[in-house]
Amino acid sequence: MGLKGKEYRELLEPMTEELVGMARWARVTGARIVVIFEGRDTAGKGGAIRAVRDRLNPRQCRTVALSKPSEDEQSQWYFQRYAAHLPHAGEIVLFDRSWYNRAGVERVMGYCSEEQAEAFLEQAPIFEKQLTDDGIFLFKYWLTTDQDEQEERLRERLDDPLKRWKLSPVDLAARDKYDAYTDAREAMLRATHTDNAPWTLVDFNDQKRGRLTLIRDLLDRLPDQHVEPPEIDFPDFDGELSAESFSVIEPIADYSAD
Template identity: 50%
Template sequence: MSKADQEQRMPKKLYEKELFRLQGQLVEMQEWVRTTGARLVVVFEGRDAAGKGGAIKRVSEFLNPRICRIVALPAPTDRQKTQWYFQRYIEHLPAAGEIVLLDRSWYNRAGVERVMGFCTPEEYARFLHQTPVFERLLVQDGILLRKYWFSVSDEEQQRRFESRLQDPMRRWKLSPMDLESLTRWEDYSQAKDEMFARTDTEEAPWSVVEAEDKRKARINMIAHLLSTVPYVHVDPPKLVLPHRPPSRGYRRPPREMFTSVPDHAQSLIDS
């Protein structure tokens, strides 16, 4: 990233302030989804290391995991490979009052499977034909479908890969498939362009998130999502803490009878 680009990065304090405000709006949206029985699916796609995972974490951070689920499917099993391609994704679609965040989705077929040869040309052509129909059916059934593509330059992707390689806490994020993508940049670019040409439809359009600056990308993506969901404020039910009843004389066993977790925190304080 150039020095000029670095200077344009969103300041951390401004980012944190706006992120917290937007996350409050996400909680409002969640309550609307829950009370109205709406169904929301958000697809996160893009280049490796483009920041999809970080964006998903910020979206879901304050949401109820019983309402908002993150779905990141592993490679299909041998049985799933014999199913209709969309079948294993359908079972993860939301019921009334639920939100599903797809950390990658059925678009694997248009990206890594296409580029790496994990699907046949016939399977790929069938996918491009069926996807607009499949998504149109979802939308017609009332599902709110939002699709985000996180875009990052090859230079920034290279920098993030190198950073992960040197960080033992994040090295697990790198896979041989990720490294292979460095040598197939143009192949992935062509696959993405073909995918957009066939699946960027009026019913289910793609929204591109410029992700050179992760802070800007998260803010822009969340703000856009909120602007496209027709949620309104819903007054939460009024809750009153009950008075604790007086003791009935029950005596608990002494603490020494139980195995407690060692107080590692206190040892740090005392050191």
């Protein structure tokens, strides 16, 4: 049975406070944090990212969701456009998909050659070791979903006008390639699951429970993040309080047909 909304919010609230504390720790210590969210279409990456960043300062915690590369970017070193978005001191960057596009959708859908995909699998661990050797905290999460659950969510996107924009031609074409995506993922895990940058697979068939599991894991794998909030001198206001001046907009009239 899926986790109910009220129970989910009650469990999420203390973790959200910890996330705020983690962000304060990162700002004070200058820590650089990268969190990669990968998974099949509809796995729940967007919801997980929102759960992490919802109460954090958007100037400190930002999401990177790159579109397909331009012609100029296609001529660059593959990792170049991703490296441009890495965090500076005190910053948290959440990748909604990442350089691992090459190991997944690009490979399965034929957007890159097999030689390019194999070269990526050799180079990714080297690239990531450079990041972690430089002191970046790198976390890689794969959100797992069963095929029947994915089909249900795709259908929900089709039927819901507020979610229809999420349904792309690539999503539909990928429906017949579930096993191919599985094979590509397994090859990716074998090649890029390393001691300094391991993968963590999280069950997202229940998205609410998956978010809680992911956030708990993220917080537990960082160093002790306790930093007392700064003292703020907030004296009582001894001036004359005044009401804000504003104008009232009249409600829209009911223009019913005659």
